[in-house]
Amino acid sequence: FLNQRLNRAVGRMHDNLGAISGPGDHSAVKERLLGQVFAALPGAMFFLLPVFALLLKAFYLFKRRLYVEHLIVALHSHAFLFLSLLLGTLIHLLGAALKPHAPWLAGPLKLLTAALWLWAPTYLLIMQKSVYRQGWLMTVLKYLFVGWCYCWLLVFAIAGAGLLSLTE
DSSP states (O other): OOOHHHHHHHHHHHHHHHHHHSSOOHHHHHHHHHHHHHHHHHHHHHHHHHHHHHHHHHHHHGOOOOOOHHHHHHHHHHHHHHHHHHHHHHHHHHHHHHTTTTTGHHHHHHHHHHHHHHHHHHHHHHHHHHOOOOHHHHHHHHHHHHHHHHHHHHHHHHHHHHHHHHTT
């Protein structure tokens, strides 16, 4: 059963890659595949949540905290980042809708977006400092390294979502 399912998935992947690289208009195929990537991302992010908590557990091993506490920090961090992304998207859509009617709002909305993009990592750093109660040097070093590791995990999750979208 599993072999047949894998063969079908590889066949669909081959067909999708052929549709993208073949002659003709590829915009519909690319749009469909991009939609499938975005459909697979919530599952990937759900998978990354406990992995991020494990990453925090590894970096704060000597803090004697339970895994559940790191999971709560991971949930809070993800919720805050998703809220920031939602607000950024809403500000962008508002700017696009108001551009023909009130072009003078473009500057303040860009400043608001920049402030949001600066506030998100700053808030996460302050949150990590207050939760784990270490000095600023260790907090910043761990914050940067955990962020770097998480970015790679995110790249692999998006790549996995992309591969899964090719099999649909």
